[in-house]
Amino acid sequence: MQRMVRICYRKIIDSAATKPWEKLVWQDSYTEFNMQAQRYNNAGAIAGFSDMLHSNPQAAQLHFLVSSAVTGYIQQLHQVIPDIQNTLGKQFLPLDNFRFELIQSNTGQPSKHVVAINFFSPPILWIDTIGNTLLLSANQYNEAGEMLTHLLQLQPFVSICSIQQQ
Amino acid sequence: MERKSFLKNGFSALGLVTVAPLISSCKKEDAGSSSASGSSSGSTNGTAGGTCTEAPTETEGPFPTKVPSAYVRSNIADDRTGVPIAINISIVNKNNSCAAISGAIVDIWHCDKDGYYSEYGGTGMQSANFTAVHFLRGRQVTDSNGLVSFTSIFPGWYQGRATHIHVHIYNASGTSLKVTQIAFPEGSNSAVVQVNTTASGYGKGMSGYTYNASDNIFSDDTAGIEIGTIAGSVSAGFTLTHTIVVSA
Numbered sequence: 001m002q003r004m005v006r007i008c009y010r011k012i013i014d015s016a017a018t019k020p021w022e023k024l025v026w027q028d029s030y031t032e033f034n035m036q037a038q039r040y041n042n043a044g045a046i047a048g049f050s051d052m053l054h055s056n057p058q059a060a061q062l063h064f065l066v067s068s069a070v071t072g073y074i075q076q077l078h079q080v081i082p083d084i085q086n087t088l089g090k091q092f093l094p095l096d097n098f099r100f101e102l103i104q105s106n107t108g109q110p111s112k113h114v115v116a117i118n119f120f121s122p123p124i125l126w127i128d129t130i131g132n133t134l135l136l137s138a139n140q141y142n143e144a145g146e147m148l149t150h151l152l153q154l155q156p157f158v159s160i161c162s163i164q165q166q
Numbered sequence: 167m168e169r170k171s172f173l174k175n176g177f178s179a180l181g182l183v184t185v186a187p188l189i190s191s192c193k194k195e196d197a198g199s200s201s202a203s204g205s206s207s208g209s210t211n212g213t214a215g216g217t218c219t220e221a222p223t224e225t226e227g228p229f230p231t232k233v234p235s236a237y238v239r240s241n242i243a244d245d246r247t248g249v250p251i252a253i254n255i256s257i258v259n260k261n262n263s264c265a266a267i268s269g270a271i272v273d274i275w276h277c278d279k280d281g282y283y284s285e286y287g288g289t290g291m292q293s294a295n296f297t298a299v300h301f302l303r304g305r306q307v308t309d310s311n312g313l314v315s316f317t318s319i320f321p322g323w324y325q326g327r328a329t330h331i332h333v334h335i336y337n338a339s340g341t342s343l344k345v346t347q348i349a350f351p352e353g354s355n356s357a358v359v360q361v362n363t364t365a366s367g368y369g370k371g372m373s374g375y376t377y378n379a380s381d382n383i384f385s386d387d388t389a390g391i392e393i394g395t396i397a398g399s400v401s402a403g404f405t406l407t408h409t410i411v412v413s414a
Contacts, residue, residue, distance in 0.1 A: 021230040038342035064286040072233030
């Protein structure tokens, strides 16, 4: 039986971000949050995202509305899930889907702006589990017809988020 | 050799436009880094003597450039099909003798021909079709005449609402000035009727349609201030012109 799994990675970005990509995502998503949140802040009376949700469940739309600030940066990843490396230290997970998420934010306090980007791989083959690693293949073959594989170490914020058994 | 064929095969087998390691190493050279990409040279087995070495990172990448919000564009149709409509909105200032406001930020959004908005679904995953995920949403900045122009498709309608376009106007620094909606003129030969009864793809007709007078947003607009002006035809497309007065 073959098991096809989607690997997902939840990347959290907060005000302490130092790398350029993360900083841009953080800054631009905060700017967009400040603009869009004005639809849910009761004319300035509410500053916190969680308070907006409490006051008006429609504020959950902000996850989506703010994501417009981030899609351009997702494109700059060239369809590879960032950060997550195989045991050789190379990024290898193809990027299929993503979902942007506001964890918390506050229109008056930038330091409280924390977001997550959930990255999803396409279904890839989970061949075996070796120690603390998953043996995976994205259905790539070399010229000799050998299936090319990667070992992925289990780690925080990385998970299998769906499975198909065939 | 093996590494090369690996990468080659990675490209073709995956059918991806790009694969990270190759792209990243190219970028590294482009960026003028003088240090060779030692991390990919293969000498990574440095675990002798009971110490361990952190796995080297292939690159520092990505090397991002600043991009505007995906909303910033004039053509907002993306993958949505329908009767073309040009949307021209002028923003004027009530506090300045109704003079045009330049530099105001104008967001618009509306539903597609079937009545659906772009938004997150309930599945927990969002398609990474970056070019279409925010369909029928756009942002422009007013010119010296206070005008913004968008290209889109004529909105359809859904249960309980008259045809409408949402508008959110901000000043140049992003402070909200007004959230409003544009209504459409009605009548036996109105654009709304023409589109919904004759245009290809708009299959709903007018049965069950909520007219402006019954719409819970527009019904109090007895003076018709929120109703835009429409010209055009189903075959040639329509043009919507509307002026919105704000206090800035």
